[in-house]
Amino acid sequence: MGKQTSTSAPEERSATAKYAGGFPQTFGDFKDQFVTAENPTPQSIPPPKYGDQGIIGEKHVLIMVGLPARGKTHMAKRLCQYLRFFHGANTRVFNVGEYRRRDAGVGQTADYFTKENEEQRMKFARAALKDMIDFLFQEDSMSFLEQRGVDSGRVAIFDATNSTRERRRWLIEQIGTLPLKVLFIESICTDEAVVEKNVRMAKINNCDYSGVMTEEQAFKDFMQRVRNYEKEYEPMGSDDEVDLSFIKLIDCGRRVEFNRVHGFLLGRVAQFLSNMHATTCSIYLSRHGQSEYNSHGKIGGDSGLTPMGEAYAQKLAEFADRVITRDPENGEARPVRLWTSSLQRTKLTARHLKHDKVKTGGGKDWIQMAPRVLRNLDEIYAGVCDGMTYEEIRAAYPREYELRRQNKLSYRYPRGESYLDVIARLDPLVQELESYREDVLIVGHQGVLRLIYAYFAGLDRDEAATLSIPLNTVIKLTPRTHDCIEERVLLHDPSENQEPIDPPSY
Numbered sequence: 001m002g003k004q005t006s007t008s009a010p011e012e013r014s015a016t017a018k019y020a021g022g023f024p025q026t027f028g029d030f031k032d033q034f035v036t037a038e039n040p041t042p043q044s045i046p047p048p049k050y051g052d053q054g055i056i057g058e059k060h061v062l063i064m065v066g067l068p069a070r071g072k073t074h075m076a077k078r079l080c081q082y083l084r085f086f087h088g089a090n091t092r093v094f095n096v097g098e099y100r101r102r103d104a105g106v107g108q109t110a111d112y113f114t115k116e117n118e119e120q121r122m123k124f125a126r127a128a129l130k131d132m133i134d135f136l137f138q139e140d141s142m143s144f145l146e147q148r149g150v151d152s153g154r155v156a157i158f159d160a161t162n163s164t165r166e167r168r169r170w171l172i173e174q175i176g177t178l179p180l181k182v183l184f185i186e187s188i189c190t191d192e193a194v195v196e197k198n199v200r201m202a203k204i205n206n207c208d209y210s211g212v213m214t215e216e217q218a219f220k221d222f223m224q225r226v227r228n229y230e231k232e233y234e235p236m237g238s239d240d241e242v243d244l245s246f247i248k249l250i251d252c253g254r255r256v257e258f259n260r261v262h263g264f265l266l267g268r269v270a271q272f273l274s275n276m277h278a279t280t281c282s283i284y285l286s287r288h289g290q291s292e293y294n295s296h297g298k299i300g301g302d303s304g305l306t307p308m309g310e311a312y313a314q315k316l317a318e319f320a321d322r323v324i325t326r327d328p329e330n331g332e333a334r335p336v337r338l339w340t341s342s343l344q345r346t347k348l349t350a351r352h353l354k355h356d357k358v359k360t361g362g363g364k365d366w367i368q369m370a371p372r373v374l375r376n377l378d379e380i381y382a383g384v385c386d387g388m389t390y391e392e393i394r395a396a397y398p399r400e401y402e403l404r405r406q407n408k409l410s411y412r413y414p415r416g417e418s419y420l421d422v423i424a425r426l427d428p429l430v431q432e433l434e435s436y437r438e439d440v441l442i443v444g445h446q447g448v449l450r451l452i453y454a455y456f457a458g459l460d461r462d463e464a465a466t467l468s469i470p471l472n473t474v475i476k477l478t479p480r481t482h483d484c485i486e487e488r489v490l491l492h493d494p495s496e497n498q499e500p501i502d503p504p505s506y
């Protein structure tokens with residue numbers, strides 16, 4: 001077949017030069033950028049910023065079900081962050097308790113939560129439901145360009161006990177005819193000791209009680225609140241509910257039941273919830289020690305460590321032996337996992353870590369930090385720019401340099417990756433991390449660790465690509481229901497020996 005010739009007008013042919021000084025604002029503008037004589041009708045959809053495959057334009061409501069202190073709010077919040085970060089879904093939690101505290105004030109005691117007082121409490125559920133429907137159906141505030149870049153729809157999580165059939169029937173009456181998919185998520189815990197632990201950890205210091213009662217009074221009152229709900233509680237799955245979609249999580253994921261769970265997003269929700277649990281774990285993030293390429297300001301590659309990188313590797317091993325692998329209460333060894341990427345700079349950084357045998361809580365032998373090498377942890381691949389300095393990229397590919405500066409998250413290096421591509425390959429790893437009950441040390445790379453950090457710290461993915469993850473530093477993250485505790489330890493200070501510091505990234 002002969003080479004096709006273009007019939008485009010001269011103005012179109014010069015369109016590539018048109019946006020040298022500014023980023024396009026509309027889809028039409030964006031398209032113009034790619035119009036050339038050889039390709040007059042290009043496919044020029046920008047990389048998806050808000051979306052992912054399979055959930056395009058759909059709306060979902062996830063309704064939590066269960067007695068108080070069953071970890072519903074914890075699940076709702078983590079799920080919200082997961083769907084936002086990994087699937088670009090515009091997700092929001094509507095917590096009925098927050099409406100109650102806002103409208104009725106704090107300090108409600110157990111008798112407020114009896115059957116007799118239900119009508120009083122229904123008004124908070126109605127207010128939350130109204131806001132939820134507004135959120136789901138409000139005019140899209142996204143620009144045309146962003147929508148064209150794939151609108152992944154919205155997800156609302158309705159967080160309340162919803163523990164009677166009557167309440168659930170009411171919810172279905174309110175939203176059942178709207179164009180959305182509904183999934184109930186029920187958390188069941190039959191172990192009284194776990195419930196009491198949850199109450200002590202998460203409830204007695206919350207704003208319902210702080211400053212109102214002593215801790216012991218608050219504990220007793222909350223347990224009475226649980227008893228009041230127990231009297232009316234009807235678990236899901238009776239004959240009149242078998243047509244509903246629901247997931248039952250029994251005893252922190254020991255057993256999971258699915259009923260009519262279909263579709264991409266609900267499949268991801270089911271998988272996420274089956275992995276997550278309530279045990280608080282920490283994740284230690286460390287970049288590899290300084291690499292040869294780092295010292296020359298080159299990106300990517302697969303170089304070894306400099307002497308400074310090697311010094312850090314040794315300090316990391318000492319720190320792991322002294323701190324990471326020790327129980328902070330009694331100093332005894334405790335099981336910790338280790339992940340590295342497949343690139344040699346992370347494996348070299350991890351090579352001095354000790355692999356002693358320790359006992360797990362269940363009495364089994366555990367090889368401390370047995371190395372697990374994961375290709376999905378490899379650094380963002382810079383394609384044709386791999387091995388260049390930022391200055392060299394700017395000189396050789398000024399347009400690419402500018403486009404990346406304009407939108408670092410969705411910019412994809414020619415023949416390489418974007419941060420959004422890396423997010424997609426980190427999804428399975430994060431599911432795995434959520435399932436672990438031991439702390440994990442990840443020896444990784446700047447780009448990849450930015451994303452893992454942002455996800456666990458509860459940040460938006462738009463903020464992730466420019467976060468600071470310095471060399472020579474261990475970052476400890478301990479995610480909790482409402483926040484994430486962060487500690488940073490500088491293990492090797494390059495300024496002490498006037499060693500070169502990490503060049504800035506662009």
Ligand code: F6P
Pocket residue numbers: 294298299300301379380382445446447465505506
């Ligand atoms: O410079 C170190 C490095 O890990 C490079 O290999 C990688 O391309 C870069 O950081 C990622 O950071 P940025 O996305 O800011 O260029």
